[in-house]
Amino acid sequence: MAMIEVKNLTKRYRDRVAIDGLNFSVNEGEILGFLGPNGAGKTTTMRILTGFLPASEGTAKIAGFDVFEQPMEVKRRLGYLPETPPLYPEMTVRGYLEFVARLKGVPGHKLDEEVDRVSGQTGVKLVLHRVIKNLSKGYRQRVGVAQALLNNPPVLILDEPTEGLDPTQRAEIRSLIRGLAGNHTVILSTHILHEVQMTCEKVLIINQGKIVAFDEIKKLTSASGQTEQVSLEEIFIKLTAA
């Protein structure tokens, strides 16, 4: 079953076309790597999927609900990590996670349990009592990921979740995301191609607002008729060179 379904999605900012007629779908339990050069329209696509921006044309459905027609149903099923982690610098990590959990409809008596669960998953347990503005970039990013996991949403949209992390933390977040496969449908945007190869089975590459590749990584890297394997990086550079 397609958990995320995008049809002919187009977004124009006045006369500039940010994304142009995207069509793709992500099945339940899949992790989709979402790639593209800077300014290709990744963030715009994700903002439309989360209901933050309306599309100019086309439709996007999450779990069968149209993001524009039934935004509340969609938002209830969605965890979103924007490009910049949306944190309140003055709050403590626990205060912040409790606030977001409440907004996402976690009942009062389950707040502690839920905050403990996501902070354990993302490794921020030790900094729960600390004020966010005093945290390192890596911790802030992980608090951002923790926030997206609250209330265990079936669909996760993560805009560069490993940005600013060191290699160890990156590996941790990667294995966390891999662990989400099966129960969660994830769209993962990143610059690091190596990371996509390690976490995702399928990849969607866009360039200048258009899809240039949407396939399983295996199929992309084993070029048809050739025996040699090409790396995702070479494919990416070839496809986005325009």
Place this chain on the structure above:
Amino acid sequence: MRNAITIARKELSIYFTTSWAYLVFTGMLLVSSFFFVAMLESFKQVQQMARAMSWARLPPDWAMYKNLTDGVIVPLWGVVMIITLFVAPFLSMRLFAEEKRHKTFELLMTSPVRPMEIVLGKYLGGLAAISATLGLTIVFPAVLSIFGRSESGSALEWSTVLLGYAGLLLWGAACMAVGMFISSLTESQALAAFLTFAVLLPWMLLKGLAQNAEEPLRSIVNYISFDAQLQNMTKGVLDLKSIVFFGSVILFSVLLTQRAVEAQRWA
């Protein structure tokens, strides 16, 4: 409504964990204490003069100095009203501008919360902050009622004092509503504070403008002027018209804010 209260609580916790609220409290108390003392002093002087010469020989304007309520508290409320005009923009400026600067606006807009709930939550938080600021000034009538004496029983006429105070709260609530709307239009807190002040000050002074205008413009300008609307309340006259007026300003600002929040998506 649950969501609105969650957001209001978050607003309050941020007001009180940063130094902003305390700075505003200190400013309010310092300036209003200064005026309180000055007003007490002139009250004392007039009283002494009256004792020496009798009220009949003093200018008729000075009749207000016959009791503490009209001589001290009513003019004090007038001063607090002007201080509110200066401090309210500092409290309202961060409501939406800060969310946008920290990119947390995206979090609110992608959570299962309606824009109206966000706006109401923000407004309730702001309302609590301004009420706390104004709440501090109740200490002045309290001091007077403990230490003041009058020939006829109680030192203060509490109905007048409290009605004036209710007028102040209405005024503060209206300032916050207008400030919140302006804050929802920009990312810059400084700009939000400045614009709020630039809107509220002339709005308050409209009455002066009305003096030279002709009818019917004069009555219209007079009606929408904050100052004219507040005059009766601060003097202790319950005026339903003012309540309706301030209620409309607040409602209108809240609705405009909601439109502004929804319109962000279309930008």
